[in-house]
Amino acid sequence: MAVPGWLSPGVRLAAIARSARLSGSAATRQAPGAEPVGQAALYVHWPYCQKRCSYCNFNKYIPQGLDEASMRSCLTQEAQTLIRLSQVQRISSVFFGGGTPSLASPLTIAAVLETVSRCAHLAADAEITLEANPTSAGASQLAAFRALGINRLSIGIQSLDDAELGLLGRNHMAAEALGTLEEAKKLFSGRTSIDLIFGLPGQSVASWTRRLEELIQLCDDHVSLYQLTLERGTSLFKQVQQGFLPMPEQEVVAEMYEAAREMLRAADFRQYEVSNFARNGALSAHNLSYWQGSQYIGIGPGAHGRFVPRGSGDSLREARIQTLEPDSWMKEVLNFGHGTRKRTALSQLEVLEEVLVLGLRTDVGITHQGAQVLLERFGCAGLSATDPPHTAPAVLGGQSSPRDLNPDSSSKQEATACSRSPEWTGALSGHLKILHPI
């Protein structure tokens, strides 16, 4: 686990202040105790793709006779049901993921946003992200999405090498990706993110860094970097398993990772979460809320949520999963107003465990005081653990040494923070035990 460093509170505040784009939600996160109870992030799952990618094991389907009007009405119906159930007054951010949500008609996206702002307060500057694939995001569509309220775009570029794209089963070419990126940067300036995958069969450190270098020149202020994970059941998994494709050695992939971190850092990117890099404060507010343990509502087939269903009188946070298969999901939404298939009430310990696991993915990590705050506020919405008061004397697992976004001063204390040695984890769980008398 590599968490690049620990921000001193002052520096962090400065960083947040600089990122005015994080607006309302950022302001509330500064003072944990003051975070409004009635707030949640919203995830919308669009389950359709044009083509199956060889590495992807998401809940996605190739549409056959898709009735988008029904889909649209079900999404809005479920959004309304679940927001009411959660009794949140405010939706802090919206994320359209998939599948390929940029394949949905702008009408559908608009209808969902419209419902959300009818059921709860959706600030005018709230982050609203759409995932887009380079092919389906034609320029006119992108403009249409922006016009209806999308203010952040996440493009699945994955690679700039046509052969690699073929291997991944993507249905776009590198040139198309660059075109889309160019277009997006115009429309969503400073709020365009790209996804990249490395550690591909046949990839070398040199080929990876060359492509990355190219992309750093062209990209906007946010990059998500993923090492290829071979997922069971995907065609890529099978091909590697059968020995048709050679996976690069662990050492090689580790070198790719180190090289990428170094290059992104040199280009002023901050690794604010293990897989996510941002500069100029362009952090994803929506994703950050997952890692901070805030509550979120998931709608659409197979979407996950974590929120307290206050509407039904419950006070425990629940892990909720919507029905996977779109047709069954739609049926359930029509019959019951929502397609929640599984609800699991989370114990205090489980919530804390999640906060721990997720918080440690961020560069700010998790703090002693943060955990206390969590406990005090347990059961309430918005279990933010990351932002301790200014006076926080120490954070777990390392010295809270000053670090700003200047790459020069950050290198030294990385050594203390970046290896997740057993002792370190042990110390954290020890703290959890002390803090949490179960």
Place this chain on the structure above:
Amino acid sequence: MLPLVRRIVGLWVRLPSACTAPALLCPSQPRVGRCPVEHVVFRRPYSSQKEQLDMSIFHVENIRNFSIIAHVDHGKSTLADRLLEITGTIAKTDHNKQVLDKLQVERERGITVKAQTASLFYHYKGIYYLLNLIDTPGHVDFNYEVSRSLSACQGVVLVVDANEGIQAQTMANFYLAFEAQLTIIPVINKIDLKNADPERVEKQIEKLFDISKDECIRISAKLGTSVDKVLQEVIEKIPPPSVNISDPLKALVFDSTFDHYRGVIANIALLGGEVQKGHKIVSAHTRKTYEVHEVGILTPNEQPTQKLYAGQVGYLIAGMKEVTEAQIGDTLYLHKQPVEPLPGFKSAKPMVFAGMYPIDQSEYNNLKSAIEKLTLNDSSVTVVRDSSLALGAGWRLGFLGLLHMEVFNQRLEQEYNASVILTTPTVPYKAKLSSAKLIKEYGKEEITIINPAEFPDKISVSEYLEPIVLGTILTPDEFMGKIITLCQARRAVQKDMVYIDDHRVMLKYIFPLNEIVVDFYDALKSLSSGYASFDYEDAGYQATDLVKMSILLNGNPVEELGTIVHKDKAYAVGKAICERLKDAIPRQLFEIAIQASLGSKIIARETLKAYKKDVLAKCYGGDITRKMKLLKRQAEGKKKMRKIGKVEVPKDAFLNVLKRQPEK
């Protein structure tokens, strides 16, 4: 289990209502099945009129007890099939393949594990003869069984493949028969084969066994060619047993089987007197007294008779509950009429030990009962409970030899559907103690070491001993150089080298048993393209230089991987174990040194590099549940790992090192 059932049914089918030859005392009874022979029919055991057979009509001079001995695959069992057919003991069909090999493993491997006996009736020159064929196990692991079986015989049929010629086991078996002063009838089998060269084989027999080639009978057991000649020779050449019915009962137990309903069935050869139902008999070994419930002959199924008389061979049931009560080689006599027990009795002595563990500990009880059942039929396996930190509860089993071990394992799998982990076999070492304290502790000066954990330190030992064997290798001379190199690498000392014909050599070596228990036979076979044959016999113990080797993970010893090795072999063995561990232990977040050490001296090392974790995996809303599950599963997995220092070792890693490696 199905094959077993089918096999048994098959046997019944193939032996329809035993239509055998001679006219015996047999009042009216229904004739069942087809009867090609006119005379009289033996009764089935299930008939209401039991014990109809009167064996008294066979006088001693009309009895011949003989065995067929041969190297593996030279056609011993096929010849037995033909003899059974000719004498009408079994019906002649196409299905008679190795009728006496009842076990699936015997049929699959083409070997005989369990001695079988069949009484044949043969009409020759106007006289009905009783020919008792005692089929012996073909392998030296069962040498003791062979020698006991032979002691019930007066002669042997020595079968040699016309193509392969004399092989290592041919030699071993010949000497057993020769030392027992039995009449030897040489038979050259498979003369129908294209590459058959009976003349060459005759020359080998002449040279090695000093038997005139005129005495050799050339046959094809498969086609039945000249097989009746074999029977005639048996009658002409082999003397009848020199016994007397008027002597007190003296019966040699040469085999035993266990029947769940009737208890132990002992196969016996009567060397004096007679025995019948109701007799009170005593075992010379255990001194226990039993009442005889049933006697009979084997055809090859049990066929009750009224009595058995001196010179005859048959079975006896006398309420023995465990096979150990009817040990092979034991002598039975009548209560209050003790006789001098037959010489040479000894209990089976295990030569090779291996740990046996259930793959899943929940299978422990099933495996336990399977082992118990199997050892009921095979008293030569010793069973001691054992447990290993890595493999859980299990047993340390002692076997007569390697084949015995494999056969036992295979029978467990086939007949009891038990899958087991079998560890690399080890041999029993000995140590002569010099420390007075230890001598007092053990109560003796010489101790046997089976478990490396019990290995006494060199300071308190005057001498270590290891078991040795006399190995015989027969090979075409072109492979001789390679074989000699192999033997030298195995610390073997050459004792003899003889050309048995122009191209074939017989080599005799003293081997440390430890050097041949794992892969010697495979190595020999592969470097001689399968042409060399190997056999060995126990040759006692010799002084040796043993050390205890420890395996360390980052400096911490792994108890279950400690081994006893010869000093000269420590480096190679240590290196091999370290390499296997390196492949078996998953990489961890830190570097792991895998070392083999003798005392404080490190003799081999492998380094397992640190794991490079995939840190860049996405984790958003939908991934969180999965991630938490994964972490829980990892935590569970860690519980199952053995922690040696900081190093987590999965059970599989131990398995990979401890279990027998598949043959290459």
